[in-house]
Every structure is written in structure tokens, then in C-alpha cells.
Amino acid sequence: MLRPPLSVLTADLPSTVPFVGPEAQERARGAAFKARIGANESVFGPSDGVIAAMQAAAPDMWKYCDPENHDLKQALAAWHGISPDNICIGEGIDGLFGTTARLFVDPGTRVATSAGAYPTFNFQVAGAGGEIVTCPYVDDREDPASLLALARREGARLIYLANPDNPMGTWWRAGEIQAMIDDLPEGAVLCLDEAYGEFAPAGTMPDLDVHNPQVLRFRTFSKAYGLAGLRVGYVIGEAQVIKAYDKIRNHFGVNRMAQVAAEAALADEDWLDTVVVRVHAARSEIVRIAHENGLEALPSATNFVAIDCGHDGPFAKALLDSLIQQGVFVRMPGVAPLNRCIRVSAGREDDLDIFEQALPKALAAAHG
Amino acid sequence: MLRPPLSVLTADLPSTVPFVGPEAQERARGAAFKARIGANESVFGPSDGVIAAMQAAAPDMWKYCDPENHDLKQALAAWHGISPDNICIGEGIDGLFGTTARLFVDPGTRVATSAGAYPTFNFQVAGAGGEIVTCPYVDDREDPASLLALARREGARLIYLANPDNPMGTWWRAGEIQAMIDDLPEGAVLCLDEAYGEFAPAGTMPDLDVHNPQVLRFRTFSKAYGLAGLRVGYVIGEAQVIKAYDKIRNHFGVNRMAQVAAEAALADEDWLDTVVVRVHAARSEIVRIAHENGLEALPSATNFVAIDCGHDGPFAKALLDSLIQQGVFVRMPGVAPLNRCIRVSAGREDDLDIFEQALPKALAAAHG
Numbered sequence: 251m252l253r254p255p256l257s258v259l260t261a262d263l264p265s266t267v268p269f270v271g272p273e274a275q276e277r278a279r280g281a282a283f284k285a286r287i288g289a290n291e292s293v294f295g296p297s298d299g300v301i302a303a304m305q306a307a308a309p310d311m312w313k314y315c316d317p318e319n320h321d322l323k324q325a326l327a328a329w330h331g332i333s334p335d336n337i338c339i340g341e342g343i344d345g346l347f348g349t350t351a352r353l354f355v356d357p358g359t360r361v362a363t364s365a366g367a368y369p370t371f372n373f374q375v376a377g378a379g380g381e382i383v384t385c386p387y388v389d390d391r392e393d394p395a396s397l398l399a400l401a402r403r404e405g406a407r408l409i410y411l412a413n414p415d416n417p418m419g420t421w422w423r424a425g426e427i428q429a430m431i432d433d434l435p436e437g438a439v440l441c442l443d444e445a446y447g448e449f450a451p452a453g454t455m456p457d458l459d460v461h462n463p464q465v466l467r468f469r470t471f472s473k474a475y476g477l478a479g480l481r482v483g484y485v486i487g488e489a490q491v492i493k494a495y496d497k498i499r500n501h502f503g504v505n506r507m508a509q510v511a512a513e514a515a516l517a518d519e520d521w522l523d524t525v526v527v528r529v530h531a532a533r534s535e536i537v538r539i540a541h542e543n544g545l546e547a548l549p550s551a552t553n554f555v556a557i558d559c560g561h562d563g564p565f566a567k568a569l570l571d572s573l574i575q576q577g578v579f580v581r582m583p584g585v586a587p588l589n590r591c592i593r594v595s596a597g598r599e600d601d602l603d604i605f606e607q608a609l610p611k612a613l614a615a616a617h618g
Numbered sequence: 619m620l621r622p623p624l625s626v627l628t629a630d631l632p633s634t635v636p637f638v639g640p641e642a643q644e645r646a647r648g649a650a651f652k653a654r655i656g657a658n659e660s661v662f663g664p665s666d667g668v669i670a671a672m673q674a675a676a677p678d679m680w681k682y683c684d685p686e687n688h689d690l691k692q693a694l695a696a697w698h699g700i701s702p703d704n705i706c707i708g709e710g711i712d713g714l715f716g717t718t719a720r721l722f723v724d725p726g727t728r729v730a731t732s733a734g735a736y737p738t739f740n741f742q743v744a745g746a747g748g749e750i751v752t753c754p755y756v757d758d759r760e761d762p763a764s765l766l767a768l769a770r771r772e773g774a775r776l777i778y779l780a781n782p783d784n785p786m787g788t789w790w791r792a793g794e795i796q797a798m799i800d801d802l803p804e805g806a807v808l809c810l811d812e813a814y815g816e817f818a819p820a821g822t823m824p825d826l827d828v829h830n831p832q833v834l835r836f837r838t839f840s841k842a843y844g845l846a847g848l849r850v851g852y853v854i855g856e857a858q859v860i861k862a863y864d865k866i867r868n869h870f871g872v873n874r875m876a877q878v879a880a881e882a883a884l885a886d887e888d889w890l891d892t893v894v895v896r897v898h899a900a901r902s903e904i905v906r907i908a909h910e911n912g913l914e915a916l917p918s919a920t921n922f923v924a925i926d927c928g929h930d931g932p933f934a935k936a937l938l939d940s941l942i943q944q945g946v947f948v949r950m951p952g953v954a955p956l957n958r959c960i961r962v963s964a965g966r967e968d969d970l971d972i973f974e975q976a977l978p979k980a981l982a983a984a985h986g
Contacts, residue, residue: 254721254722254807254831254856254858254859254862255722255775255805255806255807256721256722256862257720257721257722257723257724257727257746258724259720259724260720260721260862260865260866263865263866264865265861265862265864265865266864266865267685267686267864267869268869269685269869269870270685271682271683271684271685271686273684273686273688274684274686274688277688286681289681289682291680291681291682292680293680294680295677295679295680296676296677296679296680301676301677301679304672304673304676304679304875305672305673305676308664308669308672308673308676309663309664309669310847311663311664311669311672311844311845311846311847311848311879312659312660312661312662312663312664312844312845312846312847313654313657313659313846313847314639314657314659314840314846314847315639315847315849316639316641316642317635317637317638317639318635318639318641318642320641320642320645341709341868341870341871341873342868342870342871344868344869344870344871345868345871348866348868352625352627352628352720352745353622353624353625353628354622354623354624354625355625356625356626356627359625377720377865377866378625407623437623438623439622439623463622472682476679476680477679477680478679478680478681478682479678479679479680479681479682479683479873479874479875480679480873480874480875481683481870481871481873488622490622491622493633494622494624494628494633496633496634496635497628497631497632497633497634497745498628498631498716498745500709500710500712500713500716501635501636501637501712502637502709502710502712502849503709503710503712503713503849503871505709505847505848505849505873505875505876506847506848507672507847507848507873507875507876508873508875511679
């Protein structure tokens with residue numbers, strides 16, 4: 251056999267990696283990062299209670315996880331005031347995007363998103379044979395009107411929009427998103443990524459409507475709940491659509507530790523409030539640091555701030571490279587004109603001190 | 619929109635669940651099982667050192683996992699004496715079967731397995747649009763000669779064989795498996811599931827040959843390593859084939875806790891030896907209990923024993939139902955003539971005491 255008999259769908263796909271992890275960068279530079287504020291993780295961590303729940307559950311890891319995710323699903327249903335039948339839990343939103351793509355995308359199916367929006371969604375669509383079509387951000391926001399027009403023109407079956415947005419941190423009000431939902435083309439499904447929803451002002455996320463089969467709402471324990479390492483996300487949707495996930499999902503994919511920790515995290519509302527307050531304070535600090543270095547910061551409804559470095563992509567990249575070299579893990583958007591920015595996640599005081607010390611040198615390096 | 623616009627591939631698939639978990643059965647019966655010896659988990663658990671490693675890692679769960687699984691992959695490569703390029707780590711063997719099916723299977727692609735063999739493999743193949751073709755077990759073993767003939771006749775692109783086998787516990791010697799490998803049809807890839815390999819006699823698993831693109835070897839931390847709840851498996855294969863997994867896998871799918879625990883477990887060779895000794899002792903106990911109840915037990919190279927209940931499927935099912943009712947979680951094969959058996963996992967002394975007490979009543983119930 252000269253080459254493996256790969257499927258038509260996958261034979262010509264590249265072996266890409268949607269994100270290089272900070273660990274790989276640490277291995278490449280031969281040193282650990284001093285500040286890990288690049289992946290929009292919650293440096294404030296899970297609460298002590300959630301940590302204790304994980305530690306107590308450790309001896310039980312010989313048992314397979316519940317493939318129905320029953321207890322966590324019940325807790326989420328109660329939290330949202332919906333039925334468990336409207337929820338599918340998966341291995342992070344990334345894992346759910348994989349299942350969603352396979353559920354809706356045939357080879358050649360068009361899928362609409364914004365140029366520079368979340369790349370793992372595109373990766374998963376490509377893996378199902380779909381064809382990504384894009385429209386630009388408008389004023390650093392994913393643009394509902396452009397997306398709807400694009401979807402109509404291209405006959406897109408899925409439309410992706412993150413609200414609040416990653417990587418820019420911008421957002422729309424609930425009414426504007428609801429207007430988009432009301433105007434969805436026949437036969438199109440909106441994948442509404444609300445990973446950062448907990449950090450947004452009240453009135454950012456539209457009310458749930460679990461009777462609408464055209465809308466899927468994606469939520470996660472990776473951001474505000476501080477459990478990125480455990481990979482737990484969920485999708486809320488109309489019951490028949492949600493039931494379809496059972497056709498192909500890895501039923502045992504959300505592991506036992508993840509289920510235990512997510513359930514404990516959901517119950518700890520005080521910690522969620524604490525984290526949100528800390529994130530708001532950290533955002534203000536990042537804005538202050540940007541301003542003191544003569545840079546503009548974009549308004550943010552997330553746990554990160556996009557700093558406009560004031561020039562083009564190569565300039566921001568040079569600045570970012572210097573930060574990385576100085577031990578500060580940050581990331582930046584990949585597409586112009588978004589890539590005039592770097593993206594800095596909310597950090598603890600010491601993380602932001604390190605960033606504050608490194609930024610002037612990085613600016614000088616980029617200018618030099 | 620009257621119905622969700624599902625892909626052609628998934629629209630007609632059933633929303634099946636490959637396995638109902640014991641938790642679902644516990645919810646249905648309104649009481650916890652007294653003995654959990656039905657899912658071939660390791661009741662002996664992970665070692666104290668692995669538990670401590672998990673507990674120490676709990677506060678770090680705010681960090682995303684390394685998408686390259688670098689440290690665990692290096693450790694596995696050293697353990698096996700192969701290159702990390704020959705290993706892909708996934709969310710249990712189940713998760714890897716999903717990726718494997720998508721990598722190799724086009725709609726209508728034939729895939730050969732044995733009637734009654736591991737159902738999740740079939741589930742994943744169906745999810746990729748493949749068509750399962752089967753041949754029977756011969757003398758309670760998956761039969762290499764039958765599988766090869768079937769694959770030739772049907773032009774199968776994948777062939778599944780578990781050695782040792784689940785659900786029967788039977789096995790082939792390495793030389794017999796090697797002969798099958800040497801005789802694989804052009805263009806066919808053997809998925810050799812060795813989840814239970816650590817429990818088998820020396821000389822059961824053929825030597826690794828990472829230069830052969832026609833063989834994929836699947837291993838897991840769910841059985842001997844006692845980490846079923848964390849979902850870590852890996853596949854060993856030729857480097858180009860392994861690289862193809864990066865095309866579509868959920869790169870962040872193996873979570874941080876899983877990576878930490880698996881690495882610690884791999885390093886603890888003493889515990890592995892201890893578990894294997896305990897499993898062998900438990901198997902002997904299960905055989906003794908079967909014999910004392912007038913039943914035959916099949917020889918086993920796994921961490922479970924198939925007990926031949928001496929009659930047909932409905933009889934074994936009645937016996938199983940009584941065991942379940944008495945609080946003993948066990949399972950049974952789904953296909954005749956394998957379904958004359960029940961499958962009992964290696965348990966601790968108290969688990970097997972409970973089983974021993976329940977079996978005579980279950981036999982009486984089945985006869986009655």
C-alpha cells in the first residue's frame with residue numbers, strides 16, 4: 251500500500267492545528283511564560299469548592315463517566331429554566347462544533363462566518379467537507395446584516411456569530427441579535443457562540459427560545475467558570491435538533507472529572523460573581539496600560555481586551571513577538587484589519603504587572 | 619423550518635446510544651448497584667500516586683490542555699520504544715474510532731467486523747456513512763480467516779479485530795495475528811483493538827511494526843490503568859497515517875486532568891503489575907463461582923470472564939435481569955450464540971461475594 255486509503259473527504263485536508271498551545275511555545279523558547287494571558291483562560295481559576303470537588307472525585311476515576319451527562323444536564327436545565335431535552339453537553343464548544351458540522355454539513359455545503367472569526371469552527375466545518383464563505387467585520391464587530399446577506403447569496407446552511415466576539419471583544423445588544431434571528435433565511439441555522447456571555451453587560455444575550463430550530467446557543471465552562479482544562483461546553487437548542495446530536499457524538503466524551511467539576515462550578519454562583527468583578531477590574535487595568543503607552547483599547551464585553559497597536563499587522567506581530575520573547579503569552583487576530591491589534595486576557599495583578607513592564611520594550615522593538 | 623437541515627450522512631441515522639451506562643440503570647431502578655462489575659472497569663482503581671497527581675493538578679484546570687499531548691506522547695513513545703510521530707492520543711479508544719472512521723470511510727465504504735464485536739466501533743463507522751459487514755465468531759473467537767475472506771469479498775477498507783476479545787475474553791497468539799497482518803488485502807487497514815492487552819498472557823500481542831501503514835493498534839488507560847472515567851486512549855501506526863489524524867481530531871479533546879493522570883499512571887509500573895495479579899485472582903474466583911453453580915466459564919485473557927449460562931439468549935437475559943435487580947451490574951453479549959453468556963468483570967472480594975450470593979437466585983429466576 252503506497253499511501254493510506256483515506257476517505258475522499260479527508261484525503262486532501264491539511265494536517266493543520268487550529269491553535270498552537272502555549273506549552274508548545276514554551277518548549278520552543280526553552281522557558282516557561284511568566285504571564286499566561288493569551289488564551290482567554292480564567293487565571294482566577296475554579297473556586298476552592300470546585301477544586302475540592304475534583305480532589306474528592308479523583309479516586310472514582312476508574313469508573314466510566316455517565317454517557318448521558320444526567321446530573322450536569324439536570325443542573326443546567328434548572329439553571330436556565332429549560333428542559334434537559336434542550337441541552338447537549340460536549341467536549342468543549344470545540345467538540346460541539348465538530349458534531350454540529352457533521353450534523354449539518356454535506357460535502358460542498360456553504361457555511362457563513364466573518365473573516366477573522368473563531369478558526370476552530372472553520373476547521374471543524376472543513377473536516378465535514380463544508381465550504382467556508384466569509385464577509386468582513388464592520389467596525390471591529392461581526393456584522394449580522396453582512397452575514398445574513400452572505401448566507402442568502404450563498405445558500406449557507408450554517409451561520410456563525412460570536413456574541414460577544416472573539417478575538418475583538420466587541421458585542422451586539424440582545425435586540426440586535428434577536429432581529430438577526432428573526433430574519434434568518436429559511437433552512438439556515440445560526441450557531442450563536444456565547445462563550446464569553448457571562449462577562450457581557452446585562453441585555454447582551456437574547457432570551458432563550460428553545461422552540462426555534464434555527465438557533466443553536468453555545469456556552470462553556472472554559473471561561474467564566476475557570477475550567478478550560480476540563481473541556482465542558484454545551485449547546486442549547488430545539489429538542490429535535492438536540493436529539494440529533496446523539497446520532498454521532500462520542501457519548502462518553504465528557505469525562506467524569508469534567509462532569510463533577512462543572513456541576514460544582516455551576517452551583518457556586520458567588521464565585522462566578524467574584525470572577526466577573528475581577529475580570530472587569532483587569533480589563534480596566536489593561537485599558538489603562540494601553541493608554542499609558544499611547545495605544546487605544548477596544549471596548550470589551552469579554553475576559554480580554556483587544557489593544558489597537560496603531561499600525562498594521564506586521565507591526566502588531568513584531569510587538570507580539572517581543573512580548574512572547576519577554577515571557578508574556580498573548581495572541582493576536584489573524585486577519586486584516588483586525589490584526590492591527592493584540593489580544594490580552596484578563597490577568598491577576600502580577601500578570602498585568604509583567605505585561606506593563608514588557609509593553610514599552612515591545613513597542614520599541616516593533617518601532618525599531 | 620419544518621425540520622433541521624441535517625446532512626445527508628446523518629439525516630437518516632438513528633439517535634442511538636451505543637451503551638446505556640450503569641448510572642442510567644441505577645436511576646431507573648431507584649437504587650445504586652451494590653457491585654459494579656459490568657463495564658470491565660478496573661475496580662482496583664488508579665494507584666494512590668496517580669490519585670495524588672490528579673489532586674495536585676486540580677487547581678490548574680483553568681488552563682487549556684496541551685493540544686499536542688506532548689508530555690504524555692513522549693512518555694508513551696519511550697515506553698514503547700517508538701517515535702512520538704507514531705502515536706495519536708484521543709478521547710478514549712471510542713473517540714479514536716470516531717476519528718478513524720471519518721479518516722477512512724466514505725459513504726458506502728464497507729467495513730468488516732464480527733457479529734457481536736464492539737458496538738461503538740460500528741456506531742462510529744455508521745456515523746461516517748460506512749456500511750458494516752460481518753462474519754460470525756468461530757468457537758467464541760473473532761476469526762481472522764473469516765474476517766480476511768469477508769474483507770476480500772466485500773472490498774472492506776477497515777477490518778476490526780479485538781485481541782483479546784470483548785465481550786468473550788478469548789484471544790489469539792501473536793503469531794496468528796501476525797499471519798493475519800501479513801495476509802491483509804491491498805488497501806485494507808486492520809484496526810487492532812488491544813484495550814485488554816495488559817491482562818493477556820505474554821505472546822498475545824504481536825511486536826509493533828510502525829512501518830506498516832495497514833495496521834492501527836489501539837490501546838487505552840481505561841482498563842489496566844484504572845482511568846476509564848478520564849477517557850485516554852491512543853493509536854499506534856505508521857507516521858503518515860498518524861499525521862492524518864491531525865486533519866480532523868478535536869485537538870484539545872484529551873483534557874488536562876486526563877493527560878496528567880495518564881502520564882502518572884504510565885510511570886507507576888508496580889501498580890500495573892499489582893492490578894494484573896489481582897485481575898488474574900478475580901478471574902479465578904469468577905470461574906470458581908460459575909463452576910459451583912454448574913456453569914462453564916470461558917477462558918479469558920482480559921479483566922472479565924464470560925460465563926456460559928448453558929441455554930439460549932433469553933435465558934441468559936433472564937439471569938442477567940435478576941442480577942441487575944439484586945444490585946449486581948453485569949452485562950452480556952448482544953448477538954447469538956454469544957448471548958448465551960453473561961460477562962462479569964474482575965471485582966474486589968466484596969464485589970464477588972455479592973455476585974456469588976446473587977447468582978443462585980438469578981439461576982433459579984431464569985429457570986423459573
